[in-house]
Amino acid sequence: MLESKSLSILSEALGHLEQGFVNLPELENNIDIDALRKVMLAVADKMKDNYPYFHPFYAGQMLKPPHPIARLAYMLAVWLNPNNHALDGGRASSEMEKEAVANIAGMFGWDDFLGHLSSGGTMANLEALWVAGKLNPGKLVVASEQSHYTHHRISEVLGLKYKAVPCDRKARMNVDALEGLLKEGNVGTVVVTLGTTGIGSIDPLPEILNLREKYDFRVHVDSAYGGYFTLIGNLNQHGRKAFDAIPEVDSIVVDPHKHGLQPYGCGCVLFKDPGVGRFYKHDSPYTYFSSTELHLGEISLECSRAGASAVALWATQQLLPMDKKGEFALNLEKSRSAALDLFKRLSNDARFKMIVEPDLDIVIWVIKAKTASQISELSQKMFDLAAQKNLHLALFNLPSELLDDSWQDIEMDEDSVVCLRSCLMKPEHLDWMDQIWNVLDEVAERALDK
Numbered sequence: 528m529l530e531s532k533s534l535s536i537l538s539e540a541l542g543h544l545e546q547g548f549v550n551l552p553e554l555e556n557n558i559d560i561d562a563l564r565k566v567m568l569a570v571a572d573k574m575k576d577n578y579p580y581f582h583p584f585y586a587g588q589m590l591k592p593p594h595p596i597a598r599l600a601y602m603l604a605v606w607l608n609p610n611n612h613a614l615d616g617g618r619a620s621s622e623m624e625k626e627a628v629a630n631i632a633g634m635f636g637w638d639d640f641l642g643h644l645s646s647g648g649t650m651a652n653l654e655a656l657w658v659a660g661k662l663n664p665g666k667l668v669v670a671s672e673q674s675h676y677t678h679h680r681i682s683e684v685l686g687l688k689y690k691a692v693p694c695d696r697k698a699r700m701n702v703d704a705l706e707g708l709l710k711e712g713n714v715g716t717v718v719v720t721l722g723t724t725g726i727g728s729i730d731p732l733p734e735i736l737n738l739r740e741k742y743d744f745r746v747h748v749d750s751a752y753g754g755y756f757t758l759i760g761n762l763n764q765h766g767r768k769a770f771d772a773i774p775e776v777d778s779i780v781v782d783p784h785k786h787g788l789q790p791y792g793c794g795c796v797l798f799k800d801p802g803v804g805r806f807y808k809h810d811s812p813y814t815y816f817s818s819t820e821l822h823l824g825e826i827s828l829e830c831s832r833a834g835a836s837a838v839a840l841w842a843t844q845q846l847l848p849m850d851k852k853g854e855f856a857l858n859l860e861k862s863r864s865a866a867l868d869l870f871k872r873l874s875n876d877a878r879f880k881m882i883v884e885p886d887l888d889i890v891i892w893v894i895k896a897k898t899a900s901q902i903s904e905l906s907q908k909m910f911d912l913a914a915q916k917n918l919h920l921a922l923f924n925l926p927s928e929l930l931d932d933s934w935q936d937i938e939m940d941e942d943s944v945v946c947l948r949s950c951l952m953k954p955e956h957l958d959w960m961d962q963i964w965n966v967l968d969e970v971a972e973r974a975l976d977k
């Protein structure tokens with residue numbers, strides 16, 4: 528079941544790579560293969576203790592297997608283990624990073640920008656807010672209540688004041704509430720989430736940009752999860768407008784390790800004004816900037832970074848270019864179609880109650896009951912019963928403010944309600960929807976069975 532056919536290309540490619548170093552004196556490798564084998568089999572045994580993230584029946588949290596090309600390119604690069612801090616640490620992989628990042632910027636319509644890869648979205652957001660704080664010292668950072676929890680913490684780390692903006696019933700930033708805060712003055716940066724981590728909701732970027740005309744502030748887009756969805760043709764109108772407005776913002780974060788088919792350790796931050804590079808200036812005596820060409824460590828807060836991440840991303844973009852209507856985009860469209868399909872099936876079934884129509888590929892629902900606590904219990908029950916049938920879902924704690932008028936008849940005996948949540952990140956989820964539905968149907972029946 529785990530794809531391994533592609534492994535044969537790895538030894539061929541390793542032989543190819545070795546040709547670049549044939550002028551060196553012969554080097555003998557003394558490896559005790561038996562010892563390696565023993566440990567590797569023990570590792571394989573240990574790793575069995577995981578959910579099957581690669582299988583369409585894993586339909587829970589944000590986990591997506593890397594593409595085989597990313598896996599292979601990453602492994603090949605690790606034979607050299609380049610460090611993209613400086614060109615001396617990895618000339619080829621630094622070049623590949625610059626190209627790969629330019630491709631991502633191009634996807635958002637930017638060709639003049641400053642950007643680089645990072646270990647992930649948190650680090651990328653930290654850099655964006657660090658620059659925002661340098662430009663707007665002493666001013667507030669604001670983000671929606673459904674924004675990633677790390678924005679508050681990052682602001683704390685950076686010594687920036689932070690405030691949360693309430694959401695509307697669609698889990699999107701409430702623009703009136705934002706304007707209320709803007710009127711009080713002292714807002715330096717608005718973080719706009721295009722694809723919230725919990726619900727996949729998209730903040731109304733065009734309306735927020737309109738407010739920028741009146742109240743001057745920086746706009747940072749956190750699209751760690753959603754960024755690549757700008758390529759798809761089946762967004763709703765609200766989503767399309769938000770993604771189309773991205774070129775107007777000041778900075779963007781997107782995670783190739785979320786929807787970009789990369790192994791973990793691959794985030795990306797982009798700044799519209801290349802001039803912000805001045806904030807990164809440092810004069811570390813250990814650093815080895817030996818040429819006048821740009822070393823990525825000169826524009827990055829992290830020092831050592833895996834060159835292999837850049838190699839994997841570059842290779843993936845070669846195989847699957849980020850074109851609208853290309854295979855990469857069409858596969859993302861399938862994820863969204865799968866979510867819309869599941870939403871429709873659940874909506875048409877009297878046992879279930881939906882929270883919001885998905886903006887992206889995340890579906891949230893509950894089994895109907897008289898009270899919030901009964902609903903929460905049923906969610907947990909359905910989650911457990913589905914897992915017994917090898918179908919893995921996720922749970923999500925929804926604050927009662929997000930519940931619309933259709934919840935009036937339900938007694939809210941708790942401040943929040945536990946919902947079922949499914950991130951349909953794999954294109955295969957669409958083809959597997961009948962099989963997924965059969966299990967959901969059966970376990971909902973059993974959950975309701977007293």
Ligand SMILES: *Cc1c(COP(=O)(O)O)cnc(C)c1O
Nearest residue numbers: 647648649675724749751752782
């Ligand atoms: C995942 C995510 C983050 C954090 O990124 P990591 O790569 O997990 O560090 C930040 N913002 C959003 C919207 C996310 O979905």
